[in-house]
Amino acid sequence: MDNSKTARVCRNGHVKKVVAHPSARNDNKWSVYEGNAYCGRCGEEIINKCECCDSLIGLQSDWNKDFNELPNNCKKCGTAYPWVDPIEKNEEREGKFIEIDDKEIDGHFYPSTVYEANLCYRVKADHATLILTRKLIENLLLDIIRKHVSMTNVHVFFDTEQRQHASFGELIDAFKERTDEFQQYFTVEEEDIVDKIYRIKYDGDASAHSIEERVDADDLESISDDVTYVVKVLFRLRREVETAHRG
Ligand SMILES: [Zn+2]
Ligand SMILES: [Zn+2]
Structure with a gap:
């Protein structure tokens, strides 16, 4: 029986107390209705029922194997429990x-941008995925070029009159012009x-x-490999340039 066990669980999914479901036993020596109000591990509120339909949280369990698994959704009404990652829900x-x-x-910037671009991809927020990816690559190019050229060539990456960063297009051009010089760090298929x-x-x-020009979902999936390739090469180049100019 699926609902033979129930539990008190904090909103982050830390299981506090597993007891037999009231429907499966008569003695209420250990009640799921009693216990601490907050989780000692994370401080979140502890609940014992679905917040939508009030039915007790039923664990997927096996008495014989002492196995308990926290479900993602209420079996009565289908609502996702609060410990389910909102991205997973959607x-x-x-x-x-x-x-x-x-x-x-x-x-901080790079890992969080990669992480966020991947989150957006999972929920099919395709435009956000592309905008973050564009931002990531733009910053990598700027970083690489800035480290590579000396400060006397400041106009390469910084428009001194406008006091603004070069556009993405200008950064790509500046990168392209230096493809030969980048070979000193490691061999990249630059054209590619x-x-x-x-x-x-x-x-x-x-x-x-x-x-007007919407990017469709298949399109995004088809460029994932190329994006990964580009970002990996640029991360490596950035590391190499950094190391070369440190000493
Ligand atoms: Zn907790
Ligand atoms: Zn429910």
Whole structure:
């Protein structure tokens, strides 16, 4: 029987007390209605019922194997429990757009941008995915070029009159002009990468500026490999340039 066990669980999913479901036993020595109000681990409120229909939280369990699994949804009304990740609730697509482990990237801006682009991809927020990806690549190019050229060539990445950063297009051009120089760090198929960046820029521009040219979902899935390739190469180049100019 599925609902043979019930539990008190904090809103983050820490199971506090597992007891037999009232319908499965007569003695109420251990009641699911009694216990601490807040979780000792995370401080969240502890609940014992679905917040939508008030039915007790039924665990997927096996008495013999002492196995308890917290369900994602209430079996009575289907509502997702509060410990279910909101992205998971709305997930429409599996996998990552940028196949990189964000934990392996240093700093704050880069890992969080990769993480957010991948979250947007999972809920099919396609325009947001592309805009974040565009932002990521734009920043990587700026970082690489800035570290590579000396400060005397400041106009390359900084429009001194406007006091504004160069546009994405200008950054790609500046990157393209230096493809030969970048070979000192490691060999990249430069032609290939510049073409791929232009393609991503095109899709990113369409998302950021125009309602007419909508990017369709299949399109986004088809460029995931290219985006991953470009971002990996740029992260590596950024690391190499940084190391080369440190000493
Ligand atoms: Zn907790
Ligand atoms: Zn319910």
